Amino acid sequence: MIDKNSRAILSVQGLRASINGTEILKGIDLTVKSGEIHAIMGLNGSGKSTFAKVLAGHSAYEITGGSVQFEGNNLLELPPEERARSGLFLAFQYPIEIPGVANTQFLRLAYNTVQTKRGKEELDPLEFDDFVREKMKLLEMNPDFLDRSVNEGFSGGEKKRNEILQMALLEPTLSILDETDSGLDIDALKTVASGVNQIANKNNAMILVTHYQRLLDYIVPDFVHVMQAGRIVMTGGKELALELETRGYDWVNANKSVTGVIA
Amino acid sequence: MSAVLQNLVNQPYKHGFVTEIESDIAPKGLNEDIIRLISTKKNEPEWLLSFRLKAYQKWLAMTEPEWQNVHYPKIDFQSISYYSAPKLKQKLASMDEVDPELLRTFEKLGVPMHERAALAGVAVDVIFDSVSVATTYKEKLAEVGIIFCSISEAVQNHPELIQKYLGSVVPVGDNYFAALNSAVFTDGSFCFIPKGVKCPMDLSTYFRINTEGSGQFERTLIIAEEGASVCYLEGCTAPRFDTNQLHAAVVELIALDNADIKYSTVQNWYAGDENGVGGIYNFVTKRGLAKGINSRISWTQVETGSAITWKYPSCILRGDNSVGEFYSVAVTNNYQQADTGTKMIHLGKNTRSTIVSKGISAGHSNSSYRGLVRITPTAEGARNYSQCDSMLIGDQSGAHTFPYIQVHNNSAIVEHEASTSKIGEDQLFYFSQRGIDAEEAVSMIINGFCKDVFQQLPMEFAVEATKLLSFKLEGSVG
Ligand SMILES: Nc1ncnc2c1ncn2[C@@H]1O[C@H](COP(=O)(O)OP(=O)(O)OP(=O)(O)O)[C@@H](O)[C@H]1O
Numbered sequence: 001m002i003d004k005n006s007r008a009i010l011s012v013q014g015l016r017a018s019i020n021g022t023e024i025l026k027g028i029d030l031t032v033k034s035g036e037i038h039a040i041m042g043l044n045g046s047g048k049s050t051f052a053k054v055l056a057g058h059s060a061y062e063i064t065g066g067s068v069q070f071e072g073n074n075l076l077e078l079p080p081e082e083r084a085r086s087g088l089f090l091a092f093q094y095p096i097e098i099p100g101v102a103n104t105q106f107l108r109l110a111y112n113t114v115q116t117k118r119g120k121e122e123l124d125p126l127e128f129d130d131f132v133r134e135k136m137k138l139l140e141m142n143p144d145f146l147d148r149s150v151n152e153g154f155s156g157g158e159k160k161r162n163e164i165l166q167m168a169l170l171e172p173t174l175s176i177l178d179e180t181d182s183g184l185d186i187d188a189l190k191t192v193a194s195g196v197n198q199i200a201n202k203n204n205a206m207i208l209v210t211h212y213q214r215l216l217d218y219i220v221p222d223f224v225h226v227m228q229a230g231r232i233v234m235t236g237g238k239e240l241a242l243e244l245e246t247r248g249y250d251w252v253n254a255n256k257s258v259t260g261v262i263a
Numbered sequence: 264m265s266a267v268l269q270n271l272v273n274q275p276y277k278h279g280f281v282t283e284i285e286s287d288i289a290p291k292g293l294n295e296d297i298i299r300l301i302s303t304k305k306n307e308p309e310w311l312l313s314f315r316l317k318a319y320q321k322w323l324a325m326t327e328p329e330w331q332n333v334h335y336p337k338i339d340f341q342s343i344s345y346y347s348a349p350k351l352k353q354k355l356a357s358m359d360e361v362d363p364e365l366l367r368t369f370e371k372l373g374v375p376m377h378e379r380a381a382l383a384g385v386a387v388d389v390i391f392d393s394v395s396v397a398t399t400y401k402e403k404l405a406e407v408g409i410i411f412c413s414i415s416e417a418v419q420n421h422p423e424l425i426q427k428y429l430g431s432v433v434p435v436g437d438n439y440f441a442a443l444n445s446a447v448f449t450d451g452s453f454c455f456i457p458k459g460v461k462c463p464m465d466l467s468t469y470f471r472i473n474t475e476g477s478g479q480f481e482r483t484l485i486i487a488e489e490g491a492s493v494c495y496l497e498g499c500t501a502p503r504f505d506t507n508q509l510h511a512a513v514v515e516l517i518a519l520d521n522a523d524i525k526y527s528t529v530q531n532w533y534a535g536d537e538n539g540v541g542g543i544y545n546f547v548t549k550r551g552l553a554k555g556i557n558s559r560i561s562w563t564q565v566e567t568g569s570a571i572t573w574k575y576p577s578c579i580l581r582g583d584n585s586v587g588e589f590y591s592v593a594v595t596n597n598y599q600q601a602d603t604g605t606k607m608i609h610l611g612k613n614t615r616s617t618i619v620s621k622g623i624s625a626g627h628s629n630s631s632y633r634g635l636v637r638i639t640p641t642a643e644g645a646r647n648y649s650q651c652d653s654m655l656i657g658d659q660s661g662a663h664t665f666p667y668i669q670v671h672n673n674s675a676i677v678e679h680e681a682s683t684s685k686i687g688e689d690q691l692f693y694f695s696q697r698g699i700d701a702e703e704a705v706s707m708i709i710n711g712f713c714k715d716v717f718q719q720l721p722m723e724f725a726v727e728a729t730k731l732l733s734f735k736l737e738g739s740v741g
């Protein structure tokens with residue numbers, strides 16, 4: 001969905017980050033414009049989730065270099081809740097359980113917080129209930145999940161759906177989906193993908209972290225990036241994912257210096 | 264732990280002021296003469312003096328217990344003043360004669376002493392240092408035969424009830440601090456609900472320690488006769504001093520056939536500063552006797568204050584089909600310590616008890632749940648359900664559970680569940696990634712965690728408790 005009038009939403013330059021003194025991200029460059037869908041692939045441990053969490057502002061990581069502009073602001077200066085309120089969303093690879101806090105209460109607080117930031121009306125519990133049930137229909141989610149504690153005892157796939165429900169509620173400008181497809185059965189994958197496709201439009205953008213070409217059959221990316229040891233070592237179009245699937249990452253190693261970094 | 268968490272738990276204590284008021288203070292130290300002095304000042308009958316002296320003798324023969332999981336320097340019992348009373352005019356004919364300085368103190372604390380300004384339908388007995396200074400709604404309650412007054416007054420006006428029931432649930436030599444209390448108690452609340460009367464309003468006692476170096480030893484006695492019921496609330500605060508103060512109270516509850524006593528506490532004594540200096544030692548004996556058939560004793564406590572909390576509100580389930588309940592939230596922060604829990608002693612047939620304990624520890628604090636469930640051979644068909652959950656905030660705090668279960672009757676069913684959870688950085692990150700800041704996140708998690716206990720509290724108390732908890736934990740997250 002690349003559009004001539006698109007604007008840069010995210011611009012990452014030379015981003016470096018470490019945890020407990022170990023450098024994980026070693027200079028990442030990435031630009032994401034409105035209307036675009038990017039996929040990031042790469043071996044286990046290559047730094048994909050780290051990149052996502054650093055963008056979202058996880059306090060465990062130390063930024064050791066580079067810059068990130070998000071919607072024209074210096075993202076790295078903002079606390080994580082401000083990043084979220086200004087439209088950055090991360091669907092976690094491992095959504096955490098929050099016992100004792102009802103999902104509906106959590107969703108409503110998140111929704112109202114973001115709405116307030118956008119200068120829009122908050123919803124009272126009854127209005128919100130109607131609103132959230134509509135969104136759940138879209139994702140074929142059982143309303144029973146509203147009364148349960150956040151993610152507590154949810155199956156792997158149910159947790160992922162709950163993440164996408166939050167994305168649908170918060171209408172972010174940039175959504176980073178970290179392996180949302182892992183753990184979903186085939187039907188769920190289709191449902192989630194169609195939910196994502198309904199949310200994607202020319203004013204927002206998505207970064208999909210995935211190991212599988214299959215997701216990209218349903219959500220078609222404009223760019224595919226390969227991450228390796230904390231860097232993006234190769235960038236291509238949607239056909240790159242197919243190529244990776246057949247040739248594997250060894251092929252990347254053999255070709256990255258030749259191919260170079262396109263993006 | 265992040266700074267947000269830190270700031271969340273470290274809010275200043277807002278009740279820490281001292282009232283400038285003239286007091287009548289006994290010289291420091293404890294001996295028979297002091298006990299006689301207290302008894303004389305209170306114009307007590309001879310039998311009460313012997314009750315005190317007997318307790319004192321028992322206390323002298325006892326040693327301070329050390330088995331509890333709390334640590335503090337030895338208390339010097341000779342450096343405490345055992346009697347401190349605000350100087351009042353001889354007899355107060357009405358609330359308007361109360362020293363305005365005292366009234367202002369309680370206004371500042373949010374305790375209504377004027378009946379016209381009172382909380383909708385709550386009668387209050389106010390204890391300032393060692394003495395009851397005011398009881399509201401007395402006449403209105405008297406119309407239905409309820410006696411609600413200070414225990415000193417009750418000694419004068421209803422000696423037969425006091426003599427019959429005082430020490431009947433907590434004997435004078437029950438434990439070290441109960442013996443001490445029995446020897447030197449100065450005041451407290453007395454409440455008597457006659458046969459068949461449902462108390463038309465909640466009764467409440469508000470305790471305030473004001474004088475530095477004084478101990479507070481109050482005594483509460485509540486009796487619900489056949490078919491009677493009452494809901495009793497207790498609140499407490501103290502000024503901030505660098506020295507530790509001892510609060511060793513005794514509360515006795517007696518429920519006859521089909522009677523129902525619900526006792527709720529929101530304890531917010533001064534907890535000491537962020538380095539653990541000062542604060543109240545809260546060593547309290549609370550016990551209810553479910554004496555009659557189908558009687559019920561229910562304890563709900565929200566323990567947020569005190570440097571050290573050491574208490575086990577207990578139920579002796581003597582009547583057949585009697586019910587004992589214990590709902591507790593204990594929050595510790597900084598260097599606070601709490602060793603709290605309950606005892607459920609099942610004696611009667613088909614007796615039932617429920618224990619729900621929620622411990623929250625932040626900072627360098629430690630909190631222990633210690634509970635005893637004893638099913639005696641006579642307790643045919645007894646049942647107990649216990650649930651003990653701990654929550655840790657940050658990584659310097661500790662939570663411990665010591666359940667003691669003694670079953671001497673095969674027909675008993677005893678269930679115990681326990682869990683420990685932690686407000687971790689990743690949970691807070693999850694909230695913040697959805698736009699919710701750490702303070703709101705912690706308050707949401709804590710309120711969810713304490714829900715089962717808060718819903719036992721009367722409405723206003725529950726609101727108060729929720730606020731107190733958020734306030735208390737403000738700064739602990741981050
Ligand atoms: N606390 C830590 N200390 C040291 N290394 C860490 C720490 N946390 C993460 N790492 C390392 O950072 C690297 C990147 O991890 P990350 O989770 O970003 O990988 P990923 O690309 O998302 O992998 P996967 O595909 O398995 O999800 C890994 O090698 C991991 O072991």
Ligand SMILES: [Mg+2]
Nearest residue numbers: 048049050093
């Ligand atoms: Mg990952």
